[in-house]
Amino acid sequence: xxxxxxxxxxxxxxxxxxxxxxxxxxxxxxxxxxxxxxxxxxxxxxxxxxxxxxxxxxxxxxxxxxxxxxxxxxxxxxxxxxxxxxxxxxxxxxxxxxxxxxxxxxxxxxx
Amino acid sequence: xxxxxxxxxxxxxxxxxxxxxxxxxxxxxxxxxxxxxxxxxxxxxxxxxxxxxxxxxxxxxxxxxxxxxxxxxxxxxxxxxxxxxxxxxxxxxxxxxxxxxxxxxxxxxx
Numbered sequence: 001x002x003x004x005x006x007x008x009x010x011x012x013x014x015x016x017x018x019x020x021x022x023x024x025x026x027x028x029x030x031x032x033x034x035x036x037x038x039x040x041x042x043x044x045x046x047x048x049x050x051x052x053x054x055x056x057x058x059x060x061x062x063x064x065x066x067x068x069x070x071x072x073x074x075x076x077x078x079x080x081x082x083x084x085x086x087x088x089x090x091x092x093x094x095x096x097x098x099x100x101x102x103x104x105x106x107x108x109x110x111x
Numbered sequence: 112x113x114x115x116x117x118x119x120x121x122x123x124x125x126x127x128x129x130x131x132x133x134x135x136x137x138x139x140x141x142x143x144x145x146x147x148x149x150x151x152x153x154x155x156x157x158x159x160x161x162x163x164x165x166x167x168x169x170x171x172x173x174x175x176x177x178x179x180x181x182x183x184x185x186x187x188x189x190x191x192x193x194x195x196x197x198x199x200x201x202x203x204x205x206x207x208x209x210x211x212x213x214x215x216x217x218x219x220x221x
Contacts, residue, residue: 033210042115042202042212043154088154090210098167099144099210103153 003027004089004102012108016078021105023089024071030092032072034063037086037104079109113137115213117203123219129191132216135184136205144210145178145188146202154202160186193220 005024013019023032031050035043047056049065049072056063060083062075076083088104116135124130136143144159158168160180168178175194180186190197200215 040214042204042214044212045209048209098156098159100156101146101154 003093003100004091006087006089006102006105008105009103010106010108012110013079014110015081018075018077019079019107020073020075021087021107022071022073023102025091026070028069030069032065032069032089032091033099034072034074035088035090035101037088038084043086043088043101076107079107081109081111083107084109115203115205115211117201117213117216119216120214121217121219123221124193126194126220127192128220129189130193130197130218130220132188132201132203132218134186134188134203134213136186136203137211138184140205140207140211141183142206143180143186144202144204144206145186146204146212148200148202148215149198157188190218193218195220 003025007022031048033048034046036046037043047063049063052067052069054065060077064073086104086106088101090099090101093100115137118133142161145157146154147157148154155170157170158178159166163180163183176190178188198219200217202212202215204210204212
């Protein structure tokens, strides 16, 4: 059973388009994190959202935490080829340090 | 800071051989994690340590896998004997508040 479900699994779009990817769970999380992983490297943290309904922006990336803290979304405006990568959401289980990950959305931006 | 350092970066071994993966966490971090990543299963938590003590090893696949953290600056993940289904990228990560990942050890068991 995957506690964090990410969708879509794969997304290929043209440069300049907008996109949204999702991270959903039936469980409540105290926080959720988004990572980006490029080929041959480990995941790198982009943002942590903590409060239900919270919105955080990182340049062209907008992250939102659901009001019930069970889901999150990542919206990218005017996607660039440099946005290509695997986007992972993650969260702590059982209020401890055990961080679990979704399977990720593999994003490919076509120039 | 050098970040989380893992070795080897790549290893190809024959089925039945022992594999030892090594990790040096970021100095000052008090938690260390071992993850395994495959296309099919994504990033799975195998085990994590807090202050060098194993807290949760429920993700360790079976008895062939073992992990140790003898001190705050070193950890190993050992597979004995290795099997082809163990082929994956193994990541070590450390954290104080934020998790930082190493570049991974790419293991192929033939």
